[in-house]
Amino acid sequence: MNTLPLILYAAAGVAYAIHFARRDPSVGRTATTLLLFGALVHTFVIGMQTMEVRHVPFANPSRAVSTFVWLLTLSYLYLELTTDERSMGVFILPVVVALQAIPAIYPGTEYVDPVLDSPWFWVHVSSLLFAYASFALAGMLGVTYMLQFKEIKKKHLGYFYTRLPSLQILDVMNSRAVTVGWLFLTVGVIVGVVWTAQARALSPGSPNLQAMSLDDPKIFVAILTWAVYSFAVFARRTLGWTGRRAARLSALGFTFVMLNLLAINYFVTTSHTFY
């Protein structure tokens, strides 16, 4: 079911790349249209899965990745349609396509441990997935900022200089994405902590709940991520860490996000492994 959005995303990705290279506005419009269709089909897929299992599918890691991709696509589309700036597509779409390939290849089955049957769980996961989508955007914005910065600073005005938006716009978009992401990350983490305490009282025998501490790799990396983005938000406001420093921080933060969303989810058994 996740294959059709993948195909549309891949086609949009190719169109964004051609648009970036040739700067042909009609190809750009085609790219946006394809991406809109992809997002629409993906919405339908997630809607179907939600009806099937009676909640938004993200207890299983592949489904969580699919939901994450969906949120990332919607956030990117929001950014593109509000700024009329298409040159970011070529950086975002590879992330979208690569990640969407995971649920397309390993669909997984949605199984929910009774421990998770709480509204808090859904707030926790959806906040974090949305935060991660914002960080993915911020990370890619950071990468493009660094490319543009390098060309202007080194006085080699070349390929990216003519195609990318101004440093100021990239920095402002990066700042917004980081701030929004940080807010959702904070909400997600707090809800997680509060709800764990409640759930422990309800299901004292659950080994997962007992394992939830800072020693747990997933929780550890999440707190590390939170620390990086808290510093980014703080440093921008008080230390004047804008521009390239902010861009580097958001690229670093994004690697932690990917570590948690992919590497730890798939290869390490943690307190969050409920399947």
Place this chain on the structure above:
Amino acid sequence: MYFFLLGVSHRTAPVDLRERLDFSSRDLGAAVEAVAARPSMAESVVLSTCNRSEIYVASTDPARARDELVSFLSDYHHVPPQTFQPHLFALENSAAVAHLFRVAAGLDSLVVGEPQILGQVKDAFQSAADKRCVGPVLSNVFRWSFGVGKRVRTETALGEGAVSVSFAAVALARKIFGRLQGRHVLVVGAGEISSLTAQHLRSQGVGDIVITSRTHAHAEALAAEVGGRAVPWDGMIQALGAADIVLTATGSQRPIVTRAQLEAVQGRRRSSPLFIIDVAVPRDVEPAVGDIEQVFLYNIDDLQTIVQENLSRRAAEVEHAETIVNEEVTKFMAWQRSRGAAPTVVALRQRFEAIRRAELQRLEGKLGSLPPDARARVDEITRLIVEKLLLEPTEQLKALPDEETQAAYTEAVNRLFKLHDPVGSEESRPSSSESDSGERRGR
């Protein structure tokens, strides 16, 4: 009807002569009206920029129109004809169309690909249209030229990249700051480049321009010129702390802005980006300043390198743009011929339709006994046969390669089908190709 043009441009005439024949400083509408008042001009447009004065005309008598234009130029500008005649160039029909398309595309400009020319062509056409001096011939060719200008702009990089130092500086500022509205500019040293760049920045809507110079009177003069504010020389470092864009152009033999000074104010600026344009020789700003994290330092050589790169990039695009222009000239001429074939096509269709109706009428006695739906089918079938028969000849007539062939074919078709004779009660005389309707071109 002939389309032709007569004029002088930077390719044919020296600047003093172009100045004497310039229309742009005077009322363009009045000029175009004065041209149109000459008896052999059916339609006219006057295009005048600092690099060219060209008059585009549609006329049935080009030889006479040319003489009238020469006397018009002489009378209007009070310049004897022998002064400018050796510098005049005249082009006709497809050559004139090609010239207009090249002009609109920016290929004929002094600085290839400069952006203003398309707007100037549009303005020239609009002033003539306002004075009702244009008809179908010039409307079609000018409107088409706007499309060509736009196509060259979007499909090639001909107009891309700044080709003067001051524009290059402004373009860079826009890549760093995005919109320049509200940005603070500091100009150190009042010279020609300072003045030009400050004016470009002003036109981009920068917030305020602060000017300082060792000679305060120079700073005040430049401030008055660009709408800025002069501050005393010893306030320079303080002004640096508030600036986003700094332009230095003093005659100082030693750097006037050092890394240490700038690092001291960078803290106060909370490390917001600073763009320094140093156009002075020797340099006013220590090169090490460029190593500070959020400082972008460009000197005159850096800017000139950018300009050179842009110029060579534009030169590389000329061929592509010329191909587009040639393609469009071919398309336009073919479209015009296909329009020229329209009267014959219409006459041919009317002729066939008249014959069909006449035959149906003649057979009315036999067909009258048929049931209504069978009767309708007969009507439909005969109509389709006529359509099919005419399909190929219509296409062929529209696609004829040149005007001579077109005239020969028109004549042949007229004779073969007796297009000038009425059939029965139907009048099928074609309208003359000269009285062209002002139908819009469909692209």
